[in-house]
Amino acid sequence: MKGNKGRSTLVVLGRTKLGLPAVLLFCSLFCLAGFFGSILLSQNIPVGGVPRVRVLEELEEEGEWRAMAHGETGESMISSIPFQVLSWKPRALYFPEFATAEQCQAVMRITKSKLRPSTLALRKGETEENTKGIRTSSGTFISASEDPTRVLDYIERKIARATMIPRDHGESFNVLRYEIGQRYAAHYDAFNPSEYGPQKSQRVASFLLYLSDVEEGGETMFPFENGLNMDIGYDYEKCIGLKVKPRQGDGLLFYSLFTNGTIDPTSLHGSCPVIKGEKWVATKWIRDRTKELM
Numbered sequence: 001m002k003g004n005k006g007r008s009t010l011v012v013l014g015r016t017k018l019g020l021p022a023v024l025l026f027c028s029l030f031c032l033a034g035f036f037g038s039i040l041l042s043q044n045i046p047v048g049g050v051p052r053v054r055v056l057e058e059l060e061e062e063g064e065w066r067a068m069a070h071g072e073t074g075e076s077m078i079s080s081i082p083f084q085v086l087s088w089k090p091r092a093l094y095f096p097e098f099a100t101a102e103q104c105q106a107v108m109r110i111t112k113s114k115l116r117p118s119t120l121a122l123r124k125g126e127t128e129e130n131t132k133g134i135r136t137s138s139g140t141f142i143s144a145s146e147d148p149t150r151v152l153d154y155i156e157r158k159i160a161r162a163t164m165i166p167r168d169h170g171e172s173f174n175v176l177r178y179e180i181g182q183r184y185a186a187h188y189d190a191f192n193p194s195e196y197g198p199q200k201s202q203r204v205a206s207f208l209l210y211l212s213d214v215e216e217g218g219e220t221m222f223p224f225e226n227g228l229n230m231d232i233g234y235d236y237e238k239c240i241g242l243k244v245k246p247r248q249g250d251g252l253l254f255y256s257l258f259t260n261g262t263i264d265p266t267s268l269h270g271s272c273p274v275i276k277g278e279k280w281v282a283t284k285w286i287r288d289r290t291k292e293l294m
């Protein structure tokens with residue numbers, strides 16, 4: 001009934017000769033409609049939907065995202081692991097404050113006495129003698145189960161959650177220390193079968209946890225980032241390309257393989273020489289197969 005009444009009023013108005021008061025009334029009505037209309041539009045309200053502003057307010061009031069029903073192996077909480085995409089070529093992610101300073105110190109403390117000169121996987125024709133100087137750090141392998149402080153267990157779980165690759169695809173942690181002048185010339189973490197022979201399993205990704213700050217030097221470098229420097233006869237020693245400066249507790253993840261399983265040539269990387277200070281890093285290599293098959 002109300003609707004009908006309104007419509008008939010309009011019809012009547014349409015037929016009536018409009019006087020000055022009516023014109024003024026219309027003008028002010030349109031003016032108000034325009035004013036509120038523009039406010040509504042500026043709030044990005046989807047057609048026929050709920051105003052976005054209100055949705056945001058609701059979230060802020062609740063203070064957190066609402067968790068969804070989860071599966072047997074899922075988690076009941078919503079958590080956040082901040083990251084920055086450093087590059088798509090190679091696929092490299094940076095995780096600020098992945099671990100705390102205390103956690104980093106604990107890992108350095110338990111591995112310090114076990115450090116030995118780092119070794120290389122040798123290609124055909126390579127010997128310890130003719131590869132001297134390529135990798136000059138010292139390091140040790142340690143599994144999460146060998147760490148009485150349980151810090152490595154925590155880190156390993158967090159890496160698995162960040163990558164969604166189950167933790168039994170990871171090798172033991174390789175904890176490395178680079179002193180002044182020490183470095184690792186550019187190399188691939190994946191093993192090219194044409195150079196290393198057939199492989200039982202392949203390294204898919206690498207997660208580096210920087211355990212210390214480095215005063216100067218010691219960056220992780222990707223010389224071929226975005227296809228740069230690939231045709232200059234790069235000598236594998238120069239510190240060029242994308243450089244990531246180590247910061248205690250921060251993580252760096254990059255993929256060595258494309259999704260089709262072939263090696264990403266831009267995943268070539270190395271460690272620039274430490275110029276001042278000391279560099280400590282815990283590396284987790286993640287494979288395409290589980291431990292028993294490595």
Ligand SMILES: *[C@@H]1O[C@H](CO)[C@@H](O)[C@H](O)[C@H]1NC(C)=O
Nearest residue numbers: 257258259260261262263264
């Ligand atoms: C694998 O994927 C990369 C990147 O998409 C592509 O350039 C390459 O040609 C692919 N290789 C094969 C054998 O499919």
